[in-house]
């Protein structure tokens with residue numbers, strides 16, 4: 001079944017009276033790295049557990065390649081749970097072989113795949129160690145290997161980057177990118193927004209159990225007003241106040257950052273700046289995912 005999209009379609013879930021998810025909808029396309037972000041308790045883990053089928057939704061459907069995810073097809077999903085479900089006393093190698101066999105690989109294939117991932121993730125020397133004796137970062141690498149060892153068609157990872165050192169972050173990033181490049185949809189949750197922005201093709205922002213934004217960071221930014229950075233060394237404070245629709249949001253030395261209403265004309269800003277003397281910088285500033293996230297969480301989304 002490789003090559004399909006993972007579709008989360010109008011999923012709702014309550015825990016008692018608490019509405020954890022309210023009609024969550026998004027898709028992760030083949031070959032795409034999708035970042036799933038939201039505040040603590042927003043509903044990321046609940047969504048991912050439902051996507052995997054370890055938790056039942058009250059309503060809505062999860063599909064892969066157009067088909068509802070069933071008990072059988074669920075073995076084709078590689079999952080990295082937030083609670084890190086390894087057996088602490090089991091040796092790394094035995095653990096991975098066991099998990100691969102559990103997902104239907106023959107003993108030979110399970111050993112082959114395990115050796116491959118141990119080498120790939122720099123865990124070769126640790127193969128005979130008990131999982132509990134590894135550092136947290138290395139345990140996390142084993143978790144990643146566990147999610148990948150059966151060569152899944154979909155990858156769902158709950159905060160795979162948390163607690164990793166920068167080298168391990170790089171290894172994880174490369175592996176996820178490579179996996180996506182083979183046509184697999186990859187979705188992961190994270191609170192490291194700079195990393196999500198750098199790595200992901202698209203992002204989804206969830207707030208209080210509802211999706212408030214889904215798209216590329218660039219696409220989401222476009223709808224959120226634009227900013228200009230202008231450096232005019234001879235300008236006096238207040239030079240931009242006459243331009244309709246422009247608002248100064250930051251001023252430092254000769255540099256001013258302006259927010260433009262959608263009706264505002266950037267050329268009018270340039271003309272006003274040039275009227276003060278030379279202009280040494282005039283550029284659009286892209287808003288970061290962190291800023292988008294703050295807006296989405298504070299206002300319940302942007303349109």
Ligand SMILES: Nc1ncnc2c1ncn2[C@@H]1O[C@H](COP(=O)(O)OP(=O)(O)OP(=O)(O)O)[C@@H](O)[C@H]1O
Nearest residue numbers: 015018020038039040041042043044045046047082
């Ligand atoms: N087993 C449960 N019983 C009752 N409420 C739960 C249960 N699991 C989650 N919740 C509640 O559902 C909501 C969503 O939780 P979830 O763990 O999905 O959030 P999250 O986005 O993964 O958070 P975090 O970033 O902190 O991991 C929260 O309000 C949480 O308290």
